[in-house]
Amino acid sequence: GSRAELACDCGVLHGKTEELPFAEVELESKEGAPDAAKALGVDDYIATGMERDSDGNYTEGTDYDLDGVFFSSMRQTLENSRRNGCMVGIRFRYDANGVRNPEPATFDQMVRHIEQIRADGFLEDYKDIICYVESGFVGCYGEQWGGKYCSMEDKAKLLDLMLDVVPDSIPVTVRTPNIFAKWAGIEESDLGDYVLEAGSQAARVGLYNDGYMG
Numbered sequence: 763g764s765r766a767e768l769a770c771d772c773g774v775l776h777g778k779t780e781e782l783p784f785a786e787v788e789l790e791s792k793e794g795a796p797d798a799a800k801a802l803g804v805d806d807y808i809a810t811g812m813e814r815d816s817d818g819n820y821t822e823g824t825d826y827d828l829d830g831v832f833f834s835s836m837r838q839t840l841e842n843s844r845r846n847g848c849m850v851g852i853r854f855r856y857d858a859n860g861v862r863n864p865e866p867a868t869f870d871q872m873v874r875h876i877e878q879i880r881a882d883g884f885l886e887d888y889k890d891i892i893c894y895v896e897s898g899f900v901g902c903y904g905e906q907w908g909g910k911y912c913s914m915e916d917k918a919k920l921l922d923l924m925l926d927v928v929p930d931s932i933p934v935t936v937r938t939p940n941i942f943a944k945w946a947g948i949e950e951s952d953l954g955d956y957v958l959e960a961g962s963q964a965a966r967v968g969l970y971n972d973g974y975m976g
Contacts, residue, residue, distance in 0.1 A: 825866040828875055833882045840888040850888075853896040853970075854879070855904025862908045865900055869911055872899060873923065880927040894933040896970045897924050897941075906937040918945040925963050935970040942967050 843850050854875075857864035866872050876899075879885065885892065897920055901909030906917055917936070922945060924934045936942055943950040946964055958965045 825868075825871050828878045833884065837884050837887075840884060840891065844888065844891050848891065849893045850891050851894050851896070852885075852892060853898040853904050855898050857902055857904070860902045860908075862902060863910045864902065865910045869916065869919075872911065872920075876923055876927055885927070885932065886929050889929045889931055892932050894935050894968065894970075895924065895928045896935045897921050897937070906941070914940065914944040917941045921945045921967070925966060930966070933966050933968050935968040937970060939969065 840850065855864075856866075866875070885895070896904070897906070897917070898904035899920060900911045900917065901907045906912055911917075911920070918941060921934065921936055921941060928934050936945075939953055940950045942964075943953055945967075946956065948956060
């Protein structure tokens, strides 16, 4: 099932990258690193997107819409990042522990989560500090492997939606070049000759490497 949780997997403010400190904020399914959240000033490391029972526990294996706690926590993290002079990279993901097929039961439910993110508007409101948004979402760790929706077709559909949802000034990154090729309708072997048009959606697409902050 899908759980959504505010996490800052690499979010400890660990020095400057060029001119500004950098924080990576992720939407996870597990608790992640409370110390990282504390460093960004998140008071409560609260899972959202799932219903609580009478004891305050979430129901595993059941898909729910994201709730207000997620959005308020996300905004608090972004506001604290802005206040502390940080630039932020964002990945949305359903898994933090390498669990296979962690996504919602249907692709449409994942799309609904993305549309909720669009409707809330926090990406637009904090676009001045967001340096990129990883397409993420699907597969183990949001790395786009080992999930229900990790075919090239699904990842190209996801990229197309993210380019529409994320403000134009923010790049959207994919895990591997062949995802871009599938989305652009070209062969991977033609990537070397592909010419990006300035200001096009294709010019907004980059790559993310999961080892860069290891």
